[in-house]
Amino acid sequence: MKTFLSIGAGPGMGLATAERFAREGFRIVLSARNDGKTRDMADALRAAGRTVETRTVDAGDPAGVAALVAEVESTFGIDVLHYNAAAMRQARLADQPRDTFNADLAVNVGGALAAVQAAAEGMAARGTGTVLLTGGGFALQPHPDYLSLSIGKAGIRALAQGLFDSFRENGIHVATVTVAGFVSPGSKEAEAVAERFWQLHGEPKESWTLERVYTP
Numbered sequence: 695m696k697t698f699l700s701i702g703a704g705p706g707m708g709l710a711t712a713e714r715f716a717r718e719g720f721r722i723v724l725s726a727r728n729d730g731k732t733r734d735m736a737d738a739l740r741a742a743g744r745t746v747e748t749r750t751v752d753a754g755d756p757a758g759v760a761a762l763v764a765e766v767e768s769t770f771g772i773d774v775l776h777y778n779a780a781a782m783r784q785a786r787l788a789d790q791p792r793d794t795f796n797a798d799l800a801v802n803v804g805g806a807l808a809a810v811q812a813a814a815e816g817m818a819a820r821g822t823g824t825v826l827l828t829g830g831g832f833a834l835q836p837h838p839d840y841l842s843l844s845i846g847k848a849g850i851r852a853l854a855q856g857l858f859d860s861f862r863e864n865g866i867h868v869a870t871v872t873v874a875g876f877v878s879p880g881s882k883e884a885e886a887v888a889e890r891f892w893q894l895h896g897e898p899k900e901s902w903t904l905e906r907v908y909t910p
Contacts, residue, residue, distance in 0.1 A: 695719065695721045698712060700722070702725075704731075711891045714888040718892070721745045723749060724736055726750070726779075749766070763775070772823065773823060775810070775813045776827075777806040779805050781797070781798040783842055787838070802849065803850055813825065818866060824894075827871075829854070829871060831907075834874065854904060869906075871890045871908055874910075893906070894906060
């Protein structure tokens with residue numbers, strides 16, 4: 695059974711994407727900081743007959759993220775890694791506490807870097823794998839009211855762009871869905887984002903693409 699690891703799994707795009715891959719027979723490993731909410735999402739998937747595991751991780755802790763990926767890789771192998779974590783702080787420059795800015799970036803892009811670093815070796819050894827990154831429209835049009843999130847999503851997009859060619863040489867497809875708008879849990883928009891992630895994963899290697907932009 696193939697394994698889909700979600701880091702920063704939430705009730706919106708994270709859960710919808712996990713469900714989309716579960717429908718195709720993937721084992722799902724959901725991980726996030728809030729263990730109770732993660733277990734609730736897992737229970738919902740199990741009720742639909744899906745195979746689900748849960749883990750607890752703080753996406754802003756790179757050592758913790760790397761340890762999580764290593765454990766899941768050792769236990770199951772990771773076929774698809776989905777980094778979905780984000781610190782959704784609404785704050786302008788003058789209102790952003792200094793001690794939270796770097797913490798936001800650690801979640802918004804630092805955790806993604808740590809996760810990809812940790813997953814790359816196993817995927818490259820097998821010559822196959824997919825890395826999916828949840829991007830945002832603020833990467834294209836930064837918003838002054840969501841400054842740290844805008845910078846983080848720009849980082850996610852740059853990470854995908856910077857890794858695409860070199861990872862392709864090792865059989866790893868790095869791709870991002872740039873979501874240009876807010877998406878509510880349980881919505882058709884969340885399902886639409888999930889479908890785009892599934893489509894990216896399913897692309898034949900000779901026609902892999904880097905990015906899809908979705909506007910709700």
